[in-house]
Amino acid sequence: MSIRKLALVTGSTSGIGLEVARVLAANGLNLVLHGLEDTAAGEKLAEEFEQAYGRRPLYCQADLSQPEQIDQLMQTIEDKAGSPTILVNNAGIQHTSPTESFPANMWDKVIAINLSAAFHTSRLALPGMQAQGWGRIINISSVHGLVASVNKSAYCAAKHGLVGFTKVMALENAAQGITANCICPGWVDTPLLVEQFKAYAQDNNTSFEEAKQGLISAKTPYPDFVAPSEIGEMALFLCSDAARAINGTALPIDGGWTAQ
Ligand code: NAD
Numbered sequence: 001m002s003i004r005k006l007a008l009v010t011g012s013t014s015g016i017g018l019e020v021a022r023v024l025a026a027n028g029l030n031l032v033l034h035g036l037e038d039t040a041a042g043e044k045l046a047e048e049f050e051q052a053y054g055r056r057p058l059y060c061q062a063d064l065s066q067p068e069q070i071d072q073l074m075q076t077i078e079d080k081a082g083s084p085t086i087l088v089n090n091a092g093i094q095h096t097s098p099t100e101s102f103p104a105n106m107w108d109k110v111i112a113i114n115l116s117a118a119f120h121t122s123r124l125a126l127p128g129m130q131a132q133g134w135g136r137i138i139n140i141s142s143v144h145g146l147v148a149s150v151n152k153s154a155y156c157a158a159k160h161g162l163v164g165f166t167k168v169m170a171l172e173n174a175a176q177g178i179t180a181n182c183i184c185p186g187w188v189d190t191p192l193l194v195e196q197f198k199a200y201a202q203d204n205n206t207s208f209e210e211a212k213q214g215l216i217s218a219k220t221p222y223p224d225f226v227a228p229s230e231i232g233e234m235a236l237f238l239c240s241d242a243a244r245a246i247n248g249t250a251l252p253i254d255g256g257w258t259a260q
Helices: 015-026 039-053 067-081 104-132 153-176 191-204 208-219 228-239
Strands: 006-009 030-035 058-061 086-089 135-140 178-185 250-253
Touching (some): 006 015, 015 030, 015 039, 015 086, 015 135, 015 228, 030 039, 030 067, 058 067, 067 104, 086 104, 104 135, 104 153, 135 153, 135 228, 153 178, 178 228, 191 208
Parallel strands (some): 006 086, 030 058, 086 135, 178 250
């Protein structure tokens, strides 16, 4: 049986998810784009992809903090495009605050979007991968799935949780041609970091651009951001047959952050 490769990338209307989607599309994969944007904005992006890569992706809107919307998302994909055999759980949010003042509702939201959503999409995608005897689950964790930083209790809990969850899926599905891995990026210049740049600039009385450099040098020996497309290339490699034995790992792409 030939394997039908269809990739769902969650949160693929901006930042890392968008570049992962671009790299997969540029390498001939069929895609499902997902985001919070309405159908008109999603279709505009799908049109752009069609013009750039010669295939029109399906676009689906869903709020991944709501499990019933995830059920609906996965059913819509099944009905319109078939089961995804590549699942990139990328959607995520950040909130920073000391633990004692961390708003309880933000804790719940960070865990729901960054961790529980990956459980729900995976549990719904796995039967299709098992039926095909091939699958790739790629969870975008973080260096904060491996080490901690202050003020990121919910984010670190979610990203560490994602690493553990990924290992379990890897063990459960290793004999069925399915791999599950985490990619653990360091600093990537995306909308997710804007509030942290602003806070750093204010606390240190620097410009927004100086704040970016300040945050980089506080954590990584390599003096630059990781490019979103570099994460896309790593995801592409994990989708290849050469990566069939890479399973249950948490792969840093972090400019040396976690080597210290
Ligand atoms: P981003 O803000 O550009 O992208 C986040 C995406 O998640 C957006 O497309 C957004 O629409 C989507 N999203 C947010 N809430 C959602 C919800 N309730 N339902 C559905 N989708 C939702 O930021 P990014 O940096 O590209 O983040 C992508 C992933 O990379 C996240 O999981 C993030 O934790 C991880 N990450 C980012 C960095 C970094 O430095 N930027 C580092 C390590 C890991």
